[in-house]
Amino acid sequence: MAGISGLPVVDHHCHLSPSGEAARAAGRFREAGGTHLFLATQNYEGKVPTDLDAYRRQFETTERLARDVREASGVVVYVVVAPYPIDLVRAAETLGTGAALDLHRRALDLAGAWVQERRAVALGEVGWPHFPVAPELGAASREAFRHALEVARDVGCPAVVHSPDLDAAGWRELDGEARRAGVPRHRVLKHYTRARLDPALGVDIVPSYLARREVVGEVLAEPGPWFLETDFLDDPARPGAVLDLATVPRRAAAIARRSPADAERLAVPFVRSVEEVYGVRPEVDGR
Numbered sequence: 502m503a504g505i506s507g508l509p510v511v512d513h514h515c516h517l518s519p520s521g522e523a524a525r526a527a528g529r530f531r532e533a534g535g536t537h538l539f540l541a542t543q544n545y546e547g548k549v550p551t552d553l554d555a556y557r558r559q560f561e562t563t564e565r566l567a568r569d570v571r572e573a574s575g576v577v578v579y580v581v582v583a584p585y586p587i588d589l590v591r592a593a594e595t596l597g598t599g600a601a602l603d604l605h606r607r608a609l610d611l612a613g614a615w616v617q618e619r620r621a622v623a624l625g626e627v628g629w630p631h632f633p634v635a636p637e638l639g640a641a642s643r644e645a646f647r648h649a650l651e652v653a654r655d656v657g658c659p660a661v662v663h664s665p666d667l668d669a670a671g672w673r674e675l676d677g678e679a680r681r682a683g684v685p686r687h688r689v690l691k692h693y694t695r696a697r698l699d700p701a702l703g704v705d706i707v708p709s710y711l712a713r714r715e716v717v718g719e720v721l722a723e724p725g726p727w728f729l730e731t732d733f734l735d736d737p738a739r740p741g742a743v744l745d746l747a748t749v750p751r752r753a754a755a756i757a758r759r760s761p762a763d764a765e766r767l768a769v770p771f772v773r774s775v776e777e778v779y780g781v782r783p784e785v786d787g788r
């Protein structure tokens with residue numbers, strides 16, 4: 502078995518689908534040395550939810566996938582749920598912006614309830630579109646995001662943000678928004694971060710880095726918290742759209758072969774950041 506003795510190996514953001522590889526992909530993750538997955542929900546029915554029941558079904562599917570993965574591979578799965586930010590844009594086409602925003606807020610409240618019931622560990626993905634939208638929809642998206650931050654604050658959980666790539670001004674703006682909403686430090690995470698977050702910016706947002714070799718090399722010495730992720734989509738129609746689910750354990754194993762000192766640094770994304778941000782300690786069972 503590849504991997505690093507004693508350390509868990511954590512992919513901080515992936516998706517699985519009942520119509521994709523699902524537990525088989527998790528099996529590959531395990532084979533490569535992976536131990537813990539943060540599994541974010543996604544639309545499974547080929548269309549955007551237009552009522553709260555559709556979100557309930559969607560979250561339940563994510564929960565079922567998590568259970569299947571645990572049973573099939575022994576990988577520990579943390580569930581992350583929220584209405585996807587782009588859903589608001591699509592739902593507005595049929596419901597109108599006002600009703601779509603109202604549904605989105607209620608779906609965020611539902612996600613918050615799941616966290617309170619310990620069926621999920623965080624809200625995600627929340628945020629705003631990564632492409633230009635009409636001003637009315639842009640404003641509605643920002644309002645929905647503010648509501649997401651309030652829910653995260655009220656239930657006391659992290660919020661995993663979907664957004665365009667951020668420049669220095671963008672990081673500061675997001676940081677300011679998190680502060681204004683009263684979300685504690687290190688509880689807002691930027692998923693799909695593709696370039697090193699400059700510590701000199703002094704923001705309290707936690708980067709979840711796409712596990713590409715160059716980025717990992719650049720951030721390995723950072724004190725954290727920070728995470729590694731693949732954003733694996735498990736979509737047969739889009740193979741290679743993002744990194745494969747085996748990437749994080751393979752990257753970790755390559756680092757361990759190259760340098761034991763660097764391998765120790767992986768305790769930052771795989772243990773200490775999980776503890777600091779999520780308040781849980783990822784354990785490994787006697788491997």
Ligand SMILES: [Zn+2]
Binds near residue numbers: 514515516626
């Ligand atoms: Zn994602």
